[in-house]
Amino acid sequence: MSAISKSFINDEKREKISRIMNTDTVAGYIFALPFILGFLGFMLIPMFMSLYYSFTNLTLGRIGYEWIGFANYERMWNDPRFWNSLGVTFRFVFLSVPVRMVFGLLIAYVLTRKFRGVHGYRATYYLPTLIGGSIAVALVWGQMFQRGGVIYNIIEMFGFEGIHWFGSPTLAMIPLIFMNVWQFGAAMIIFAAGIKDIPETYIEAAAIDGANKLQIFFKIILPCLTPIILYNLVMQTIAAFMTFTQAFIITGGGPAEGTNFIALYIYNHAFTWRNMGYASAMSWILLLIVAVVTGVILKTSRRWTFYVNE
Amino acid sequence: MSKFRSPVGSKPHTAALYHVLVFTFGFFMVFPVLWMISGSLKTNVEIVSGALTLIPRYWMWENFANGWRGFAGITFTTFFQNSLIISVLSTIGITLSSSLVAYSFARMRYRGRKLLFTIMLSTMMIPGQVVMIPQFLIFHNLGLVNTFVPLILPAFFGGAFFIFLMMQFMVSIPKELDEAAICDGCNKYTVFFRIIFPLLKPALITTAIIHFYWAWDNFMGPLIYLNSPRLFTVSLALRMFADTASITDYGAMFAMSTLSLLPVFIMFLFFNKHLVEGINTSGIKG
Numbered sequence: 001m002s003a004i005s006k007s008f009i010n011d012e013k014r015e016k017i018s019r020i021m022n023t024d025t026v027a028g029y030i031f032a033l034p035f036i037l038g039f040l041g042f043m044l045i046p047m048f049m050s051l052y053y054s055f056t057n058l059t060l061g062r063i064g065y066e067w068i069g070f071a072n073y074e075r076m077w078n079d080p081r082f083w084n085s086l087g088v089t090f091r092f093v094f095l096s097v098p099v100r101m102v103f104g105l106l107i108a109y110v111l112t113r114k115f116r117g118v119h120g121y122r123a124t125y126y127l128p129t130l131i132g133g134s135i136a137v138a139l140v141w142g143q144m145f146q147r148g149g150v151i152y153n154i155i156e157m158f159g160f161e162g163i164h165w166f167g168s169p170t171l172a173m174i175p176l177i178f179m180n181v182w183q184f185g186a187a188m189i190i191f192a193a194g195i196k197d198i199p200e201t202y203i204e205a206a207a208i209d210g211a212n213k214l215q216i217f218f219k220i221i222l223p224c225l226t227p228i229i230l231y232n233l234v235m236q237t238i239a240a241f242m243t244f245t246q247a248f249i250i251t252g253g254g255p256a257e258g259t260n261f262i263a264l265y266i267y268n269h270a271f272t273w274r275n276m277g278y279a280s281a282m283s284w285i286l287l288l289i290v291a292v293v294t295g296v297i298l299k300t301s302r303r304w305t306f307y308v309n310e
Numbered sequence: 311m312s313k314f315r316s317p318v319g320s321k322p323h324t325a326a327l328y329h330v331l332v333f334t335f336g337f338f339m340v341f342p343v344l345w346m347i348s349g350s351l352k353t354n355v356e357i358v359s360g361a362l363t364l365i366p367r368y369w370m371w372e373n374f375a376n377g378w379r380g381f382a383g384i385t386f387t388t389f390f391q392n393s394l395i396i397s398v399l400s401t402i403g404i405t406l407s408s409s410l411v412a413y414s415f416a417r418m419r420y421r422g423r424k425l426l427f428t429i430m431l432s433t434m435m436i437p438g439q440v441v442m443i444p445q446f447l448i449f450h451n452l453g454l455v456n457t458f459v460p461l462i463l464p465a466f467f468g469g470a471f472f473i474f475l476m477m478q479f480m481v482s483i484p485k486e487l488d489e490a491a492i493c494d495g496c497n498k499y500t501v502f503f504r505i506i507f508p509l510l511k512p513a514l515i516t517t518a519i520i521h522f523y524w525a526w527d528n529f530m531g532p533l534i535y536l537n538s539p540r541l542f543t544v545s546l547a548l549r550m551f552a553d554t555a556s557i558t559d560y561g562a563m564f565a566m567s568t569l570s571l572l573p574v575f576i577m578f579l580f581f582n583k584h585l586v587e588g589i590n591t592s593g594i595k596g
Contacts (some may be wrong), residue, residue, distance in 0.1 A: 036426070047436075049447070123582055124583075128340070133528045135567075136570045140567060150360045150361075152360055204510060234435070249552075271446075271534060276443055280443050283440045287495060
């Protein structure tokens with residue numbers, strides 16, 4: 001008798017549990033669990049850890065560390081190499097991102113016309129973006145811009161004096177900018193999709209009213225694309241601030257620190273010189289800078305973005 | 311059809327000019343790639359001289375054999391194996407975990423969902439450098455540096471881009487399917503595994519391709535976490551190879567560079583459509 005009632009209670013309990021398990025809240029949190037755990041373990045906790053370490057003299061391979069207050073931040077303020085790397089990074093971002101976006105937009109526009117073989121061309125133009133982040137391409141790029149390399153020879157072919165790119169701190173940045181601009185493919189594809197989404201009627205109406213192609217591009221297509229431009233601008237700017245591999249492989253930050261991007265400088269402090277505390281402080285400043293730049297872009301965007309639905 | 315979209319028809323020379331321009335520019339775009347491939351068959355002298363020709367003077371097939379030998383007695387067989395292990399496992403991880411999270415965000419209504427979703431979107435904008443150092447220290451303290459774990463494990467906790475991509479896709483799966491399945495005795499969990507997951511296939515493929523390619527190309531992760539040459543991935547090996555052998559053997563370096571891109575080229579040929587689709591839905595930077 002008692003055994004039966006026990007199992008009856010168990011059944012009821014089990015049903016209750018399964019009902020609770022099946023609510024949106026419980027199921028929702030269970031399915032979201034990987035993200036919640038990953039966010040805590042690989043993002044939030046590490047971020048607070050690095051904030052804490054930025055106030056210590058933590059050194060990799062040395063046991064123990066002390067709280068040193070704002071000493072790392074003071075050191076940064078007085079570190080000419082840090083200021084140089086910031087300047088170099090800003091120059092790179094401001095030169096490469098706009099050019100890359102203009103290329104992406106123009107090529108996307110050219111390739112939305114209904115020509116035969118447009119898909120093949122689009123794939124060709126996307127190829128550099130696909131492989132551009134690889135070490136293989138970085139190695140080849142470095143070789144191409146070497147003194148006496150392919151680019152050197154092309155310039156000489158046109159009768160000019162070959163340029164020794166990696167011999168000067170100012171010029172060394174240019175091959176890296178070229179490499180970044182060369183990878184306009186992702187922006188191109190997003191822009192192409194955006195152009196296709198513009199209602200045909202807008203363009204037809206403008207054409208009937210006597211607008212020429214240039215007017216249509218600047219008065220119809222460009223305004224309709226502003227939300228996509230904003231999205232591309234934000235993502236590409238953040239990515240450009242993080243540029244590491246190209247400089248690490250091609251120039252090693254040189255010559256005379258002309259391409260010592262902030263990401264490279266942080267990497268060297270953290271892993272080459274093992275100054276984890278100082279590197280943490282710098283990475284927080286980098287985060288703040290990226291946040292401010294993104295914030296400025298988003299804030300001003302209200303004045304220049306246009307949403308069709310509004 | 312508006313005038314603007316097809317300005318060809320009437321004037322054949324405009325079309326020809328268009329093709330010439332687009333083709334020429336495209337050729338310059340892929341020239342570095344072609345130059346690399348041809349370089350893998352050239353002699354060192356020819357590469358260093360910066361010759362523009364794409365056809366090698368002497369066909370140096372031995373570049374591949376020389377390069378494959380690798381360095382420190384470890385061949386590229388090992389490096390390719392390592393890259394493959396890391397890329398495949400992390401791709402499986404990110405595909406499964408992202409689909410779970412996407413299901414939660416797209417199909418459940420609960421308190422905190424909006425907050426979680428906002429957090430997820432904002433993680434896309436947090437520079438990796440900020441978390442790189444403490445993440446390294448965590449793995450360092452766990453004794454997991456110089457293993458594949460730090461390069462694979464984080465993938466099992468979902469990726470914001472891919473979650474977003476799959477959510478976009480799930481919106482197109484009619485909710486009536488879920489409801490019908492629930493009437494037939496399914497619960498929220500079996501609905502996912504029997505209905506949503508199988509229907510999600512295109513998005514899963516897109517995710518797998520893009521992530522595989524990222525993992526294959528990843529350089530900073532292996533650079534930080536792997537110390538012994540036996541564990542090196544292809545990209546790390548290439549860099550070391552170039553460091554130790556740069557003055558002597560460019561041909562071999564180009565040969566290995568070309569081979570390292572082979573998986574990416576193959577994916578590009580077969581899954582081009584999926585890639586483009588993925589970039590469009592989520593705006594993933596290639």
